Amino acid sequence: MPEVVSKTLYDEIEALIPIFQSREPELDKLGSFPFENVNALVDLGYTKLILPEAYGGVNLSAYELVKYQTLIAKGDGATAISIGWHMGTLLGLRNNTAWPQQTYDFLLQKVAQGALINLVMSERGSGSPTRGGTMQTTATKVEGGYVLNGHKAFATLSPMLDYFISGVNLDGEDSFFLIPRHTDGVSILPVWDSVALRGSASHDIVLNDVFVPDHFLVQQADIANSVIRSPGGLLHIPACYLGIAEAARDYALHFATTYTPKSLGKPIIETVPTQQKIGEIELLLKQSRYILHGVAKEFDDGTVQLADLLAAKTTVVNHAITITDLAMRICGAQSLGAKSPLHRYYLHVRAGLHNPPTDDEILTLLAKATY
Template sequence: MNRSALIHTDIQRKWIAKFEQVKGQFRENAEYNDKNSDFPYKNIQWLVDEGYTLLSLPKAYGGEGATIEDMVILQSYLGSLDGATALSIGWHISVVGQIYEQQLWAPAMLDQFAQEIKNGALVNRAVSEAETGSPTRGGRPSTYVTKNEHGYLINGVKTFTSMSKRLSHFIVGAFDSESQQVGFYLVDKTMPGVEIANNWNMVGMRATESHDLVLTDVQIPTENFVETRAGKPSSPNGWILHIPSTYLGIAQAARDYAVDFAATYSPNSVDGTIGDIATVQQNIGKMESLLLSARHFLWSTASLYNNPENNNMWNETSASKVLVMNQGLEVIDLAMRIVGAKSLEMERPLQRYYRDMRAGLHNPPMEDMAYTNIAKSVLGKI
């Protein structure tokens, strides 16, 4: 069964038809943005204008009301066009989906922010810090808040703030020494003291412009203290599957490029094309099998979230990211072996796919944490 056969909802069909209309431009933009380490402003603006940022906002709030399964399928497709665009917009889709599904904020703030989203707002969480490493490890943030008569003052530096220059809002994790708790605070980019550091200089996912967010005496109103961290949540967050979805799309793009290359490249040392060589066929078979396995596991995990009684899918959710990343990396390695030394040419996209896929290893959940938590679950230690 091919991936198109798994597409079955009106939302999926609608957006894939839209993506088909711009796929050439998105791919062209991806090459330019990667070379210049520029954010994909044009791609993201198209997504905003077309209403893709409303995808995970529930219909009750004026959104499209997509399911996690819808998001996974669409993000996979978008990732095959441009990984940086997909990962960037995926953070917004994921954050909005979780906030509204789990009703994490007060009703008035949910209503207010839904209007902001409909007016084009883009949001991401800002939780990583140089001192604490990955937030999945549970370190206490160095970013801190101080309560005053006007609300809160926030100070600190957040790393890996994807889509930093295009975001309108940041959900910042910070520690309050008075209450001795970690909370999350909604920060508007227009607030005095909010700065972007312009220090993103990575070999992979260059176009996400995930610069540091610098907060210096940022005054926010009391109501913008939107969430508290009260231990482990009662159910897993399926919206985080936007991460493996993006990387599945990148692996698919590498596969498509290698298959097309094998079917058309005909050096004079070969009768026909290199696709007639047994070793190339073996690599294509391995590549396809790995993609089939990753796709079916990820998409079936996402479909389980359609049943509200499935609230214990911690293992499937964590394993999806680990499995997709490791098998996706192997897919790209095989694709590069098929194409050979030409795969390293900067004019070809395979080297970008490889660099972007490597970056995904460092997105949450971290592999060792995922395996440890799965093992604890199996052993009955959670």
């Protein structure tokens, strides 16, 4: 992707930050979703840049992707995590050779026309697929295709999904199916009530006798280790929380430079305790960017190690939590005010602890990598 194009897109997304931030408080309501924000990114052509050039994209690098996703999250975390799953799914599919060619071509052509996609894997009560959870959703072979029945959870981007890739139990084997969102029998169950990233609308999807043609069975594999769940496709997750942390830093910095208590007679940024907290924030931000950007570049070069991808995720998410906490400490009790976004930012960054893979999984894998 030529640097001039990248710079232009960066400027265009940066111009959206204050607009996204102005809409962010409304996304704290139940049933909310950033329709206008997502449409703005689709209109920019952002959602198709991740496609290979043969399909109308520019083969967007993982390095550029995490930079853009961080920028979007600085404007609004719900928008970033939602569109990030679309982008990450496509990144995971980029070098996929397991799918039927006609289905692969079909989906990527739809994305080039503006379609949005996501992975919808989790099921309530069965555990995470990354931990070996077996799919309870079933597929039954019928003439010309399959009939799917089941109940999926945490379908981020659900109000605007056009297609989703889902894990299904087919004759005792976990398999992947491509499912058009607007197929008969597919319904959204609006149960998402999380206080963090509420605007992501990560509702449940119910499949009731949903028919899909034969070629929409796209892959039969170990779901936990499938190329569809490529760890590189999860790089958008830490990028999201880094962007939210940057927004928290900016808010705290503005507060510190403009708040002058009468008892002090000068802005609090001139005090050593405040400077120490700001210094801690800057150090954590630099560490986060360095590991995230470095791992993304290694992913692009084909030299990345799984342990480094996992380390980037847990490092950035936990740094984001600390950064946001420090920002709240700088602003004091005012950080809990209804007009301050900091209390929402703090809830949002904690959601990263529960995005896959979780810290305990990562630490166990890092430990096992040493012997």
